[in-house]
Amino acid sequence: MKLVVQVKLLPTPDQASALEATLRACNRAATWAAEVAFAQNIKDRNGLQKLVYADMKATFGLSAQPAVRAVKKVVDAYAALAATLKAGRLGPPTTKRHRKAISAPLGFRPTAAQPFDDRCLSWKYDARRVSIWTVDGRMKDVKYTGSADQLKTLAQFRKGESDLVQRSGKWYLIATCEIPEPEVYEPVDFIGVDRGIANLATTSDAVNYQGRGLLRYRSWSARKRAELQRRNTRSANRRLARRAEKEHRHATHVNHRISKEIVAVAQRTGRGIAVEQLDGIRERVRLRGDQRATLSSWPFHQLGAHLAYKARQAGVPYIEVDPSYTSQRCPRCGHTERANRPTRDHFRCRRCGLAGLSDVVAGVNVRNRARSAWAFVTMPVLSAA
Structure with missing residues (x-):
């Protein structure tokens, strides 16, 4: 690689x-x-x-x-x-x-x-x-x-x-x-990873990497940028450029740390890593004006890229699955309904009553889809008699 x-x-x-x-x-x-x-x-x-x-x-x-x-x-x-x-x-x-x-x-x-x-x-x-x-x-x-x-x-x-x-x-x-790639091992299971804004990553093991600190840092940086833009001087423009680089380095460091920990856990336990395929999400979703800056600066793609290359470097299986309704589907009975998620943080199945944190439920659904997808990908091809 x-x-x-x-x-x-x-x-x-x-x-x-x-x-x-x-x-x-x-x-x-x-x-x-x-x-x-x-x-x-x-x-x-x-x-x-x-x-x-x-x-x-x-x-x-x-x-x-x-x-x-x-x-x-x-x-x-x-x-x-x-x-x-x-x-x-x-x-x-x-x-x-x-x-x-x-x-x-x-x-x-x-x-x-x-x-x-x-x-x-x-x-x-x-x-x-x-x-x-x-x-x-x-x-x-x-x-x-x-x-x-x-x-x-x-x-x-x-x-x-x-x-x-x-x-x-x-x-x-x-x-x-x-760099030579190690051979990818056969996973005993998968770690499902749900990516988000409030929580940058939540795994099916209920490990939560909160994004609150990054959001606070970016909100503070946005206010500072607005102050410098209002000044509109040479010095202010130079400081704007330095601040943009600093903010990018900060987000990159956070994503490196999260992806490194997830890959280490997967390698130690013999499991693979599964994430939602979020390509084109900015074109698919409709947002209010106050949400656009948050989504545009959301480093989910970079986190996925870090997970992918670190997994390849360690020989850890990595797979992307369909993201549809992962936070609304019950992983126990399969019932899918928007009302299953009454709030952003909580999930409660309207049919069987399963309750929990919505991001953890999404991570479990990602893991379950990865099991099926991996079995299909690795299924031997039978030649015609």
């Missing part, structure tokens, strides 16, 4: 200046190449490279391999846009967002990330140094640092491209690592 490892670069002032000049040159060249691709309607790599390769080297000062990587970045960006349009995430062709996306060429920020392959970037793991191409020539012995686990993974499994990133005045390298 592929994972990324982020390490922090520790360049000297002169090295930092060279890195920034390199990013800006690469992104100027990529923006120009994107304009050519749009004007000529050429989005394949070979065709675009024939058109822009020589000018990228002569006009923008790129060497051969950085020019090739810049072309690849442009082609990948247009491919990602095409996939987004095909999936309907920008609406139908008649919408303003869709028309705007296809009416102009793509552009790249002056300091957008730039990919480097092994011809442009080499690593010295023992010395914790990298040698990297810049517009000022090859720059050797740039220091980097990271946690012990990150450095170990980097040295053992790094393979492929590394992205140079500048973020808030700091420099990072994001390296791709190919």
